[in-house]
Amino acid sequence: MAAILQTHSLGISFGGLKAVQDLNLTLNEGDLVGLIGPNGAGKTTVFNLLTGIYLPTTGDIIFKGESIVGLKPYQIAAKGITRTFQNIRLFGELSVLENVLIARHLHVPYNMIHAIFRLGKFYQGEKEMRDEAYELLKIMNLAHKAEEKAKNLPYGEQRRLEIARALATHPSLLLLDEPAAGMNPRETTELMELIGFIRSKFNVTILLIEHDMHLVMNICEQIYVLDYGANIAHGTPEEIKNNPRVIEAYLGEGA
Numbered sequence: 459m460a461a462i463l464q465t466h467s468l469g470i471s472f473g474g475l476k477a478v479q480d481l482n483l484t485l486n487e488g489d490l491v492g493l494i495g496p497n498g499a500g501k502t503t504v505f506n507l508l509t510g511i512y513l514p515t516t517g518d519i520i521f522k523g524e525s526i527v528g529l530k531p532y533q534i535a536a537k538g539i540t541r542t543f544q545n546i547r548l549f550g551e552l553s554v555l556e557n558v559l560i561a562r563h564l565h566v567p568y569n570m571i572h573a574i575f576r577l578g579k580f581y582q583g584e585k586e587m588r589d590e591a592y593e594l595l596k597i598m599n600l601a602h603k604a605e606e607k608a609k610n611l612p613y614g615e616q617r618r619l620e621i622a623r624a625l626a627t628h629p630s631l632l633l634l635d636e637p638a639a640g641m642n643p644r645e646t647t648e649l650m651e652l653i654g655f656i657r658s659k660f661n662v663t664i665l666l667i668e669h670d671m672h673l674v675m676n677i678c679e680q681i682y683v684l685d686y687g688a689n690i691a692h693g694t695p696e697e698i699k700n701n702p703r704v705i706e707a708y709l710g711e712g713a
């Protein structure tokens with residue numbers, strides 16, 4: 459299977475702190491891969507590197523055969539890498555539907571002139587976008603909340619809306635940063651099923667940071683473990699569960 463993303467000796471230091479070091483990650487098309495590790499291990503920093511928020515100190519990131527190091531976040535998004543955030547970032551005052559539409563606008567196939575003069579193509583584009591946004595909301599079981607302000611949704615629904623918004627940009631690689639954080643067990647189970655469904659429905663590769671071990675172990679085929687910025691293990695959930703270095707890293711945290 460073809461690799462969609464590879465990192466080669468990827469690293470970043472902040473002053474003396476090696477937040478991520480020598481990371482060699484391979485994601486094949488259609489993979490659902492977990493990135494785990496104790497607090498402060500460097501997981502979110504990896505996402506910040508992959509999305510162009512941070513420039514690596516060492517190494518390279520190859521996405522679809524090309525280096526994306528040095529590209530701006532919006533250029534990387536346009537190439538097909540989209541993420542959600544650990545701290546939800548929605549437009550609280552806008553409706554659920556508008557939140558999805560705004561994301562979709564990144565990828566509208568008409569130019570400014572059409573938008574300014576509101577020519578036919580603009581309306582056609584608008585209608586298609588709205589239809590598609592509704593479809594996404596239906597899949598995420600949020601269609602009945604389309605007109606509500608995002609800030610009024612319960613936490614679990616806000617998390618699902620974040621995923622809908624990410625999908626609206628048509629990513630080929632979706633990075634989910636703790637999608638189950640703050641969810642109750644029932645919501646987490648539903649989310650687990652949803653993530654598997656999204657992967658096949660949208661043909662998307664998924665890299666997932668998550669502290670909920672039940673979720674990670676159940677849905678990911680491969681798991682990378684970080685500890686103090688270093689990749690201490692990589693393997694199937696079964697291999698990871700029984701890996702002494704992983705157990706030690708987590709026990710050290712008191713988990």
Ligand SMILES: Nc1ncnc2c1ncn2[C@@H]1O[C@H](COP(=O)(O)OP(=O)(O)OP(=O)(O)O)[C@@H](O)[C@H]1O
Nearest residue numbers: 472475477495496497498499500501502503504544
């Ligand atoms: N911009 C920055 N400047 C300085 N230090 C940073 C910066 N970003 C991250 N770090 C440090 O890098 C290390 C890794 O942080 P990161 O947020 O990636 O960890 P994490 O594994 O995502 O943790 P958590 O599970 O708690 O979210 C931490 O020590 C953090 O303080």
